[in-house]
Amino acid sequence: MNELVIYKDLLEVIKLRVRQGQLRVNLSANAEMLATYWDVGKMIHEKQQTERWGAGVIPKLANDLKNELSEVKGFSERNLNNMISFYQEYSSLSLIWQPSVAKLETSTESILQLPVAKLESGTKSIGKPPVSQLAEAISPLPVAKLENQSDIKQKLILSTKWANHIILIQKVKDIQTRYWYMQQCINNGWSRDTLSDMIKSKLHERQGKSATNFELTLPPVQSELAKEMLKDPYIFDFATLATEFTERELELELIKYIEKFLIELGAGFAFVGRQYKLTVSDKDFYIDLLFYHFKMRCFVVIELKKGDFIPEYAGKMNFYCSAVDDMLKHTDDKPTIGLILCQGKDKLFAEYSLKDIKKPIGISEYELTRILPDNLKSSLPSIEEIEYEMERKITMVKEEMAKYNKN
Numbered sequence: 001m002n003e004l005v006i007y008k009d010l011l012e013v014i015k016l017r018v019r020q021g022q023l024r025v026n027l028s029a030n031a032e033m034l035a036t037y038w039d040v041g042k043m044i045h046e047k048q049q050t051e052r053w054g055a056g057v058i059p060k061l062a063n064d065l066k067n068e069l070s071e072v073k074g075f076s077e078r079n080l081n082n083m084i085s086f087y088q089e090y091s092s093l094s095l096i097w098q099p100s101v102a103k104l105e106t107s108t109e110s111i112l113q114l115p116v117a118k119l120e121s122g123t124k125s126i127g128k129p130p131v132s133q134l135a136e137a138i139s140p141l142p143v144a145k146l147e148n149q150s151d152i153k154q155k156l157i158l159s160t161k162w163a164n165h166i167i168l169i170q171k172v173k174d175i176q177t178r179y180w181y182m183q184q185c186i187n188n189g190w191s192r193d194t195l196s197d198m199i200k201s202k203l204h205e206r207q208g209k210s211a212t213n214f215e216l217t218l219p220p221v222q223s224e225l226a227k228e229m230l231k232d233p234y235i236f237d238f239a240t241l242a243t244e245f246t247e248r249e250l251e252l253e254l255i256k257y258i259e260k261f262l263i264e265l266g267a268g269f270a271f272v273g274r275q276y277k278l279t280v281s282d283k284d285f286y287i288d289l290l291f292y293h294f295k296m297r298c299f300v301v302i303e304l305k306k307g308d309f310i311p312e313y314a315g316k317m318n319f320y321c322s323a324v325d326d327m328l329k330h331t332d333d334k335p336t337i338g339l340i341l342c343q344g345k346d347k348l349f350a351e352y353s354l355k356d357i358k359k360p361i362g363i364s365e366y367e368l369t370r371i372l373p374d375n376l377k378s379s380l381p382s383i384e385e386i387e388y389e390m391e392r393k394i395t396m397v398k399e400e401m402a403k404y405n406k407n
Contacts, residue, residue: 031158033074034086034165041087044080082166089169093153156182163192171199180204188267197263206231210339210362211347213354217361218335225296226337226360233365234264234341241368247304251275251288254304268295278323287320298334299324302341309345309363314353321359335359341366 044061047053062077069075160168160182172178181204185195210230214223238260239253254261255274262269269291276290289302301320305313317338324336338361350363 030161033162034158037074037083037162038087038090040075040080041083041085042091045084045087082169085169086165090157093157153179156186159186161185161192164190164195167192167195167199171196177204194263201235201237203231206233206235210364211345211350211354212360212362213357214360214362216355217357217359222296222334223360226362229266229268229293229296229337230339230362230364231264231266233367235367236261236264237367237369239368245306247288247306250304250306254289265291268293269300270294272299278320278327280323285320285323287324290324293337296334296337297332299328299336301336301338303338304366305340305342307343309340309342309350309353311349311353313340313342314357314361314363317361318357318359321361325359337362339364 044057048057058080059077062075062080065072065075156179157165164182164185168178168181172181181195181199184190184198184203188194190198208227208230209232210227211232212227212230214226217223218226236250236254238257239250241249241253251274258271262271270293272290272292274289276287278285278287287301288304291300291302292298293300301317301324303313303317303320317340321336321338329336336359338359340361340363342363342365345363345365354361354363
């Protein structure tokens with residue numbers, strides 16, 4: 001093998017090992033911090049119960065901790081209240097804090113696959129380039145792969161960031177739904193703001209809801225993964241379009257906000273191109289949006305349609321998937337998946353349209369903005385009121401500046 005190739009392979013594996021080490025350190029540090037917060041919340045809660053202390057003890061504790069542990073951050077009055085809530089929410093899982101950090105490091109292997117071990121076992125037998133191996137190696141395992149319910153809860157809680165725990169406690173009351181969002185945070189590396197957006201858009205109700213023919217066109221395991229990859233509806237509330245818009249305008253708007261678009265699509269999507277050109281029998285065809293999904297190891301063709309779904313769309317998508325499989329698909333890739341996004345769909349139309357199609361295709365709706373309830377609409381200011389208020393504020397600032405310059 002070429003020495004340069006061998007060196008590049010070595011460099012990639014070393015980089016991966018360093019990142020693995022950083023991940024272990026971060027997981028251990030996060031778990032120790034959570035253990036501390038849980039214990040502090042437990043101690044304060046129990047004293048409030050036994051000594052009949054009220055909420056007034058919290059400001060005093062925060063002030064004394066600040067004075068006596070000045071180098072330690074994170075024990076503000078607000079955060080102490082969060083620690084109490086954290087303990088109260090998971091008080092029944094008190095045993096999760098008994099394992100040491102060393103035990104935690106081994107337990108996290110089942111929630112996040114350790115890349116180097118996987119590379120060592122698979123490099124010789126799988127003739128894929130290093131980048132492909134890296135993409136597979138860092139893919140987290142789904143919840144179903146974990147040992148049992150107790151272990152799942154333990155590892156999900158220990159591996160979730162504190163800031164995300166606060167959001168989940170405040171906004172997700174159903175405990176099973178909360179665990180589901182913890183898994184998504186781990187899988188996708190969501191920030192606090194992204195998690196809030198996903199909860200607001202009710203992702204747990206949309207995930208895996210597309211109309212598809214995956215059960216008829218894909219092997220069982222791949223079919224389940226593909227279903228979970230899609231949503232219905234997709235929420236594109238970041239797009240700013242006029243009431244009347246064209247499909248091309250929607251396409252350009254999604255590309256304009258490609259980062260937000262990729263977050264809504266979900267983890268694993270890599271953008272390949274828009275209006276991607278395919279030439280078949282000397283005729284040119286253009287795919288609206290073409291992606292590659294690194295976890296599924298396949299191309300994903302997305303067609304954007306204004307209005308309701310009609311059966312003809314399925315035939316065209318079948319053609320596109322066949323062409324991509326023939327022209328772009330690598331021998332190691334899985335079959336190309338098509339996703340038709342439209343503003344509305346009749347479920348029966350969708351089922352009949354996909355029934356005898358040979359390529360795996362999903363049909364989902366999309367929403368550009370969430371419709372506000374009437375009681376909220378009436379309480380929001382109009383555009384004219386906002387403009388008037390802004391002009392008034394600007395005038396006030398100019399007058400104050402004029403007075404200051406005069407003096």
